[in-house]
Amino acid sequence: MKQFSCSACGNRVYFENVACVRCGHALGFDTDLQAMVALEPAADDATLFRRMTATAADVRYCANSFFGVCNWLTPAGSHALCRACNLNRTIPNLSEQGSLQAWQDLEQAKKRLVYSLMRFGLPFQTADSGQGALTFDFVRSAMTGHLDGVVTIDIMEADAVERERQRQQFGEPYRSLLGHLRHESGHFYWKVLxxxxxxxxxxxxxxxxxxxxxxxxxxxxxxxxxxxxxxxxxxxxxxxxxxxxxxxxxxxxxxxxxxxxxxxxxxxxxxxxxxxxxxxxxxxxxxxxxxxxxxxxxxxxxxxxxxxxxxxxxxxxxxxxxxxxxxxxxxxxxxxxxxxxxxxxxxxxxxxxxQSPSAQPQHLQSAPHPQPAIGN
Known part of the structure; x- marks a missing residue:
């Protein structure tokens, strides 16, 4: 991943940061710039921000920022999910103990996967692969795997003790959430590529x-x-x-x-x-x-x-x-x-x-999904 810095003070910041520890400005990941950007309030609306960069358009945080699981930005005209969270079909049942932390860990890993896919310019949906859009189900007591574009991850994989138990059980030298997500995405892209x-x-x-x-x-x-x-x-x-x-x-x-x-x-x-x-x-x-x-x-x-x-x-x-x-x-x-x-x-x-100058490449389009369902 590239090295990011605060666009307000130049301090080094990280992909998961929501605020700069030096100057205190809010931070978010801008998918158009593919960079972390500093933000300042744009209006009386507390959810509206202005990017402190050459690009002056206002933005909002992804709707999932409410749960503390996302720091990606969306256009000011929407209260929607970001391009990464928009790929979710099912999220964990947050009323169950440990589900929120598991979701936070899963989203951190998934954001790194999506970042790489965007850098490669790979599509999240194609009309000719014979499968649906790349989609994620994060659920409890499920079998991790892929089927017709849907990547299912058992949220117990986010538990370090359970992950180590399975690592030893299956004799795997390396096992991580990001590794799982990269592996399962490979099944989707086999049909694409x-x-x-x-x-x-x-x-x-x-x-x-x-x-x-x-x-x-x-x-x-x-x-x-x-x-x-x-x-x-x-x-x-x-x-x-x-x-x-x-x-x-x-x-x-x-x-x-x-x-x-x-x-x-x-x-x-x-x-x-x-x-x-x-x-x-x-x-x-x-x-x-x-x-x-x-x-x-x-x-x-x-x-x-x-x-x-x-x-x-x-x-x-x-x-x-x-x-x-x-x-x-x-x-x-x-x-x-x-x-x-x-x-x-x-x-x-x-x-x-x-294409005409106004046409948008397909890989820049997110797959349209409704608000994610809540897992069992």
Missing amino acids: VSGTGMLDEFRALFGDERADYANAIAQHYNVGPPPGWDAYHVSAYASAHPWEDWAETWAHYLHMVATLETAEASGMEPRVAGIAFGAAWPFKTYDIYREETFDALLERWIPLTLAMNNLNRSMGHADFYPFVVPAAAVRKLAFVHRAIRDRQIVQNEAAQT
């Missing part, structure tokens, strides 16, 4: 034939475990269960890479390999990691960063930051994910050039 596109044959050559019986494959994985030698071909044991899961695990892994590298670069932790090779002085030339960087360049930066972070964690007595060894076969799959996203960007850029 692979199924029905010219990449399906290449997908099958790399990941396997997705037409294999999914239910039997998953049952086999949980009853018997991964096949011997899985770690020579997959980013995780679960990826070996079925080609769809291999794609989703690889997709999540790719999103981990891109988001973490951008954060490391923005924080000054990750000198560019190309810059060092040419003896350039810091700061080195930067690229938009979501749209300009090649996959080989990403990988060249990723490996030394993860080694350094693992050593830092060990120095603090913690488990490895990055508990993975990615084999060459999985690297080729990661490169495939990279190309699938970039190919979509090329198509969208070409389509945008043929």
